[in-house]
Amino acid sequence: KQEVTQIPAALSVPEGENLVLNCSFTDSAIYNLQWFRQDPGKGLTSLLLIQSSQREQTSGRLNASLDKSSGRSTLYIAASQPGDSATYLCAVRSQGAQKLVFGQGTRLTINP
Amino acid sequence: DAGVIQSPRHEVTEMGQEVTLRCKPISGHNSLFWYRQTMMRGLELLIYFNNNVPIDDSGMPEDRFSAKMPNASFSTLKIQPSEPRDSAVYFCASSFRSAVDLRSGANVLTFGAGSRLTVL
Numbered sequence: 068k069q070e071v072t073q074i075p076a077a078l079s080v081p082e083g084e085n086l087v088l089n090c091s092f093t094d095s096a097i098y099n100l101q102w103f104r105q106d107p108g109k110g111l112t113s114l115l116l117i118q119s120s121q122r123e124q125t126s127g128r129l130n131a132s133l134d135k136s137s138g139r140s141t142l143y144i145a146a147s148q149p150g151d152s153a154t155y156l157c158a159v160r161s162q163g164a165q166k167l168v169f170g171q172g173t174r175l176t177i178n179p
Numbered sequence: 180d181a182g183v184i185q186s187p188r189h190e191v192t193e194m195g196q197e198v199t200l201r202c203k204p205i206s207g208h209n210s211l212f213w214y215r216q217t218m219m220r221g222l223e224l225l226i227y228f229n230n231n232v233p234i235d236d237s238g239m240p241e242d243r244f245s246a247k248m249p250n251a252s253f254s255t256l257k258i259q260p261s262e263p264r265d266s267a268v269y270f271c272a273s274s275f276r277s278a279v280d281l282r283s284g285a286n287v288l289t290f291g292a293g294s295r296l297t298v299l
Contacts, residue, residue: 111270158222
């Protein structure tokens with residue numbers, strides 16, 4: 068059974084800093100991994116999707132990496148801004164499955 | 180496109196009452212997912228449909244929960260009777276999956292804004 072863990076559960080940093088969010092998963096036989104953003108009281112917005120054959124994906128100030136063999140992914144946010152404050156969730160789709168298994172999320176606060 | 184539309188956005192009900200949550204997926208999407216989010220358990224998949232057919236309902240917690248998708252543009256999640264422990268935010272999500280997507284795993288889920296349920 069696939070399990071996804073995100074560390075830390077919460078993170079608070081000053082504006083302008085670069086930061087890394089971590090995601091680990093127990094079963095390395097995956098199709099893909101997605102990073103989502105969730106604002107308070109809102110739904111989830113997909114940020115990046117990394118296929119199992121890829122090592123990283125970039126979108127603007129965001130860069131997500133994937134190391135299947137070690138069961139890890141990181142989301143790197145460059146030059147953080149207060150508008151980046153949200154909960155970031157990592158989700159994995161295992162091979163042979165259609166559903167996504169989510170981590171508990173990291174609640175990020177960027178202080179002006 | 181207005182995205183995935185869920186209703187109601189908020190519902191407060193008393194224990195024992197029937198609750199019906201509704202979802203309209205993005206037009207053209209052929210897969211629909213119902214998730215539940217709580218502080219304790221995070222996001223959990225309850226059930227998903229491909230082409231209006233339920234594929235995996237192993238996440239449905241009890242017989243009190245049921246879901247239907249009578250057509251490609253509408254789905255319901257019903258709880259009868261409701262209990263306080265059902266209080267959560269229920270999300271609907273949709274995606275388009277082709278045969279290639281199913282093999283490659285390429286899919287992006289689009290989530291609705293959620294329905295916040297409080298059972299007193």
